[in-house]
Amino acid sequence: MLALVLAASAGLATSARAATPPAPWVAVSDIHLAPNDRDPNPSPYGSDTDPVLFRSLLAELHLRDPDPPVVIIAGDFLAHEFNRRNAAGTMAHIAARFNALYPHAQFLITLGNNDSPCGDYAAPIGGPFLAATAKAWAPLVDRRGAAPNFAKTFAHDGSYVATLPIPGLRAVAINDVSFSLRTNDSCAAGINPRSNSLGDLTRSLHQAPPGSHTWLLLHIPPGIDAYSTSYLAHRLAVIPFMRPNVRAALDAAIADPYNDISLVVAGHTHKFAYRISSGAHPVPMLLVPSVSPIFSNAPSFLELGVGPRGTIGTVREISYRSGAWQPLGDLAALGVRAFDAPQLLALQARLAQSRSDREQFARLYSGGAPPEITESNWRTYWCSATAFSASAFQRCDDQHGLSILLPRALELAALAVAIVLLAGGILFVAFRFEKGRPA
Numbered sequence: 001m002l003a004l005v006l007a008a009s010a011g012l013a014t015s016a017r018a019a020t021p022p023a024p025w026v027a028v029s030d031i032h033l034a035p036n037d038r039d040p041n042p043s044p045y046g047s048d049t050d051p052v053l054f055r056s057l058l059a060e061l062h063l064r065d066p067d068p069p070v071v072i073i074a075g076d077f078l079a080h081e082f083n084r085r086n087a088a089g090t091m092a093h094i095a096a097r098f099n100a101l102y103p104h105a106q107f108l109i110t111l112g113n114n115d116s117p118c119g120d121y122a123a124p125i126g127g128p129f130l131a132a133t134a135k136a137w138a139p140l141v142d143r144r145g146a147a148p149n150f151a152k153t154f155a156h157d158g159s160y161v162a163t164l165p166i167p168g169l170r171a172v173a174i175n176d177v178s179f180s181l182r183t184n185d186s187c188a189a190g191i192n193p194r195s196n197s198l199g200d201l202t203r204s205l206h207q208a209p210p211g212s213h214t215w216l217l218l219h220i221p222p223g224i225d226a227y228s229t230s231y232l233a234h235r236l237a238v239i240p241f242m243r244p245n246v247r248a249a250l251d252a253a254i255a256d257p258y259n260d261i262s263l264v265v266a267g268h269t270h271k272f273a274y275r276i277s278s279g280a281h282p283v284p285m286l287l288v289p290s291v292s293p294i295f296s297n298a299p300s301f302l303e304l305g306v307g308p309r310g311t312i313g314t315v316r317e318i319s320y321r322s323g324a325w326q327p328l329g330d331l332a333a334l335g336v337r338a339f340d341a342p343q344l345l346a347l348q349a350r351l352a353q354s355r356s357d358r359e360q361f362a363r364l365y366s367g368g369a370p371p372e373i374t375e376s377n378w379r380t381y382w383c384s385a386t387a388f389s390a391s392a393f394q395r396c397d398d399q400h401g402l403s404i405l406l407p408r409a410l411e412l413a414a415l416a417v418a419i420v421l422l423a424g425g426i427l428f429v430a431f432r433f434e435k436g437r438p439a
Contacts, residue, residue, distance in 0.1 A: 024303040024316070026065050026105075028057075029074035029267030030290030032114065034082070035090055042320070045296045045369065048079040053299060053320070057291055058101050060325040064318065065303065069165050071098065071105045074267030074288045075112030075219030080120070087117045088129050092136035099140050106165060107140035111158040112219040112267065113177045118187030123177040124158070125189045125196065131155045157193070159200040161207075164215070169262075169310035172204040173217040179242040179250065180220055194246050201250075205259040213262040213310055216254065221266035221287055222247050223275055223388040227295075227372065230380045235397070238390040241268070251388060255279035262310065263339075270295045271365045271372070272302070272317050274331075274344050275385050278392075282341035289317065289367055298367030300328070304339075312339035319367035328368050334360060344385075351382055358382075 037043075037050035049057075077094050078087060098107065116122045117129040124130050134155040141150045147162035154160050158175030177183060178193035185193060201216075208214060220241050228239035240247065254261050254277050261283050264275075270290035277283040289300035298319040305314035316330040334357055335350065336343045350357050355375065362373035365381070373381045383396035 022306065022308075023068050024065060024314075025070040025072065025306050026061060026068045027072040027074070027265065027286070027288045027302040027304055028061075028291060029288035030076040030112065030270055030292050031057075031073070031094065032076055032079045032290070032292035032294065033090060033094060034079035035086070035093065036083075042323075043293055043299075045293050048081075048292045048294050049299070053291070053293075054097075056320070056325070057299070057301070058097060060318065060320075061301070062101055064325075068102065068105050070306075071102055071107050072217070072265060072288070073098075073107065073109045074217065074265055075110045076114045076267060076290075076292075077112065078114045079292075080114060080294065082114065084117050084119065087115070088132035088136075091115070091129075091133045095133075095136040095140060102140075104143070105140075106143040106146050106162070107137065108162060108171050108173060108215075108217055108265075109137055109141060110173045110217045110219050111175045111177065113180065113182075116177075116187055119184075121177060121180055121183045122185075122187040123175055123183060123193045123197075124187040125191045125193055126156055127187070127189065130158065153200075157196055157200065159197065159204070161204050164310070166306070166308065166310045168209075168212045169215065170208070170212055171215045171217055172201065174201050174204075176218045176220050176242075176250070179246045181240065181243055194243070198246070198249055201253055205253065205261075208260065213260050215263045215265060215310075216261050218264065218266045220268045221264070221275060221285060222250050222254075222277075224384045224390070224393045225269075226381045226384040227269070229384075229393075230377045231372075235377075235380060238393050240390060244389065247388065251277060254283050255281050257281040263312070270297050272300060272367065273365055273381075273385070274339070274347075275388075276341050276344050276348070278386065278388070282345070284339055284341050284344055286312075286315070286339065289319075293320075293369075296366075296369055297372075298328075298369040300367040313337070315339050317364055317367065321368045326368075329360075329364055331364075348382070348385060351378075 032048040033054055034048045034050055039050050042053040042056055043050045077091055113121045116124050134151050138151045141147050147160050150160040160173055162171045164171055174197045225239045225241050233239055264285040267288045269287050272289040273287040275285035288302055291299045293299050298321050300317055300319040303316040304312050306312055314330055317328045318325055319328045334347055336347050358378050362371040366372050380397055383393055387393040387396040
């Protein structure tokens with residue numbers, strides 16, 4: 001009888017454990033820590049992360065998620081205006097703080113465009129900065145032997161492969177900063193960083209064990225920079241994030257079903273958003289919001305409900321508003337039951353039809369700060385989720401006459417030049433005529 005009772009109790013305990021949802025994974029991006037900022041208050045809008053805001057972030061992470069299995073940091077650890085002599089030391093400081101916060105979690109990190117000893121958008125190859133950064137982060141990334149080659153490959157160019165605590169799921173991280181239109185090769189040690197990173201990606205994808213799935217971790221997402229296109233170019237030109245040929249190669253690798261990429265994670269935009277690759281094998285892309293409020297977004301991070309097969313169910317945003325960290329909401333409120341391509345494509349269709357859904361998404365996008373997405377520019381942001389080339393984006397954003405894009409911009413530029421030349425010619429003739437008149 002006692003044996004039956006014990007067996008029943010064990011069965012109930014097993015059922016209770018099975019019913020308990022797994023701890024959420026944590027995703028953070030664009031910390032942009034300015035360690036020498038002495039402001040006693042957390043960073044205001046328009047500033048990078050000061051030590052007060054950084055400590056507040058760490059405290060909230062521990063309070064809300066005391067022991068997550070995985071922590072993702074999608075690049076840009078260093079502030080925009082940063083003394084590059086302190087780059088390696090600051091990277092090591094951030095690693096030490098996260099290691100103390102989460103001594104058991106496995107970390108996935110990638111480098112951002114500010115994470116370089118040579119300046120913004122200077123993707124490093126080799127050198128003491130990468131070596132020191134690899135040494136500082138290896139205990140966190142290679143937790144329990146998850147990334148045995150991390151110290152070697154990250155020290156070379158910021159790339160590595162890691163197994164994740166879900167059978168058959170792994171992560172491939174590359175430094176894609178060199179893919180940007182704004183990159184310079186001053187820190188590349190004579191190596192073409194674009195070919196190097198694409199080679200890293202190809203080798204890592206082709207070495208995947210049979211039946212495995214891959215998460216791809218980047219900093220800069222492929223596609224169009226919606227903010228620059230809308231607010232800086234006023235839709236007179238399409239502003240892409242990446243060089244077209246490199247972006248096309250990356251798109252092809254993501255869309256190739258042989259590579260079995262199930263998710264792409266990136267940062268860089270400072271906003272919470274999604275993208276979906278095109279083709280017969282669409283892949284969801286998660287854009288992690290930033291901690292830094294420099295672009296007038298509320299500091300934010302994400303909690304990811306990751307299922308036993310590596311699929312993301314819930315994506316919940318926590319943002320810093322009115323002096324406190326608060327849950328802002330998740331995509332479930334917009335009808336997204338899982339962060340996968342079919343659900344996101346369905347959301348795309350709803351956003352095209354529903355103003356209230358667009359307003360709700362715009363609030364999530366900016367972390368609850370004053371919205372960047374409005375009813376006058378929503379289509380630009382909506383198109384950036386699925387149209388990655390300038391031509392595809394133009395077809396999408398111009399079909400309702402809301403935008404004047406690249407061809408029209410060239411026409412306007414040519415017209416402006418013609419007007420300037422004509423005005424100059426008229427002034428020259430008038431000047432010569434006036435000079436030739438008798439006094």
